[in-house]
Amino acid sequence: MNPLRTVGARLSLALLGVVALVLGLVYLIVVPSLKSRLVDARLNDLAHARSALVAEYEQQPNDPDFFSNAAASTNARVVLLSVVSQSPTLVTPTQWSLPGRSPKAFTDDPIAIRSARTSHLERGTVSQRDGEFAEVAIPIPKRGEVLLLAAPLHDALSDVNAVQGRLLLAGGLALLVALLVGYGAARLFARRIRRLERAADRIAGGRFDEQVADRSADELGELARAFDRMRIRLAGLDHARREFVANASHELRTPLFSLGGFLELLEDEELDEPTRREFLDTMAGQVRRLTKLADDLLDLSKLDAGRLHVETQPVDLGSLARAAVEEFAGVALALEHPLEYARNGAAAGRGDPQRVLQIVRILLENALVHTPSGTPVEVAVRSADGRAEISVTDEGPGISDDDRAELFERFYRGESTKASGSGLGLAIARELAELMSGRIELESKPGRTVFSLVLPAEELTPRLEPEPVAV
Ligand SMILES: Nc1ncnc2c1ncn2[C@@H]1O[C@H](COP(=O)(O)OP(=O)(O)OP(=O)(O)O)[C@@H](O)[C@H]1O
Ligand SMILES: [Mg+2]
Secondary structure (H helix, E strand, O other), X not given: OOHHHOHHHHHHHHHHHHHHHHHHHHHHHHHHHHHHHHHHHHHHHHHHXXXXXXXXXXXXXXXXXXXXXXXXXXXXXXXXXXXEXXXXXXXXEOHHHOOXXXXXXXXXXXXXXXXXXXXXXXXXXXXXXXXXXXXXXXXXXXXXXXXXXXXXXXXXXHHHHHHHHHHHHHHHHHHHHHHHHHHHHHXXXXXXXXXXXXXXXXXXXXXXXXXXXXOOXXXXXXXXXXXXXXXXXXXXXXXXXXXXXXXXXXXXXXXXHHHHHXXXXXXXXXXXXXXXXXXHHHHHHXXXXXXXXXXXXXXXXXXXXXXXXOOOEEEEHXXXXXXXXXXXXXXXXXXXXXXXXXXXXXXXXXXXXXXXXHHHHHHHHHHHHOOOOOOOEEEEEEEEOXXXXXXXXXXXXXXXXXXXXXXXXXXXXXXXXXXXXXXXXXXXXXXXXXXXXXXXXXXXXXXXXXXXXXXXXXXXXXXXXXXXXXX
């Protein structure tokens, strides 16, 4: 990856930019205002001293010590300029006010010219040959002169320069620290992000054993914990998938193995007809079992993929119960179970009629297969309190507490089950019920077991219920 496009580089550059911006702003705000404050203070001092100076000068205009005394008391150069022409206004320093200096220094000084022109006190800064000056010019119109107080700004400006220098130094150091801290912090973050990236790659590669660890309380820590929850969930799903495939292939292999055995036996020429018939019957049973298993596995895979769609429409549970009882009449007769539809009322729920029938078939088959011959089985419907239910009641031995916990798991078969089911019926029934916003309820004690499919109730249109079907 281009090093400038890493999160680390971007973070450090952003931090550097912010620090540089803040320093630039501080510099622009502090330095000019400091400079103007110092100059203003100097100009105010000079303007303050002017009245006394002018009064003193006007009293003794020819005092030779006036200028040196005034210079000492104001800490500024005090120069008297004569106005030598009016338009344009020109001024020139009087030689005796500038002992030992070149008269050129203050000739045509702009502040003095302004004051001569306006006859008012004028102030400002001027760059002379020997540095910058804060100047105050006081007009003395009746003598055609201007008294100029010029304070060198050298000392004040050197203070500003020192502050400026320190600010630049501090700025440079702050930038360096920002760069180092930004780089360090970014490296730390980048390392944690790379750790998460490696964890994601591991999970994508199907390796769920290593924990995604980051104990910090910040957003990356939160992300790592979310990753770890995902890892645990995926590990669970992966385990379930492997178990499912193992169980499914085992369930498929058993009848296939048995069919293979019977095929070999059937090749025996000397087999008598009744035995051959018996073998063929058993083989037909195994084929039926395989077909049912294939159907169940297909349903489960559709349920897992979310491709099993259910209609939600009003379902007359009474007619469905009747139809199921009629359908199972032959099996019930063969297994010697009295099977009956209890006409105890009418009920309509919301769901998919085909799926409701599929669930009732699963419950009915269980009630007929997992109970001793001779015990009666009853299908009933009921509707109350916004729920509509269709239930299958048997008088078998009931379901133990141990079985009850896992009864609805895929491939789970009860401990005492003799029948050769695959343990998929109730798992499918429960998932289908949930898909229709319903559920399967179980009530069981020795001698009476009731499995009920509970659906949201629907307004029932009154109709005649036919007589119960008894077998
Ligand atoms: N009415 C019942 N009475 C007693 N035990 C039951 C009853 N219904 C279900 N069971 C127990 O619950 C287990 C799971 O039932 P489920 O329908 O899921 O699987 P199965 O009947 O064994 O196989 P499959 O339905 O896939 O052919 C059964 O093996 C059985 O032990
Ligand atoms: Mg079953």
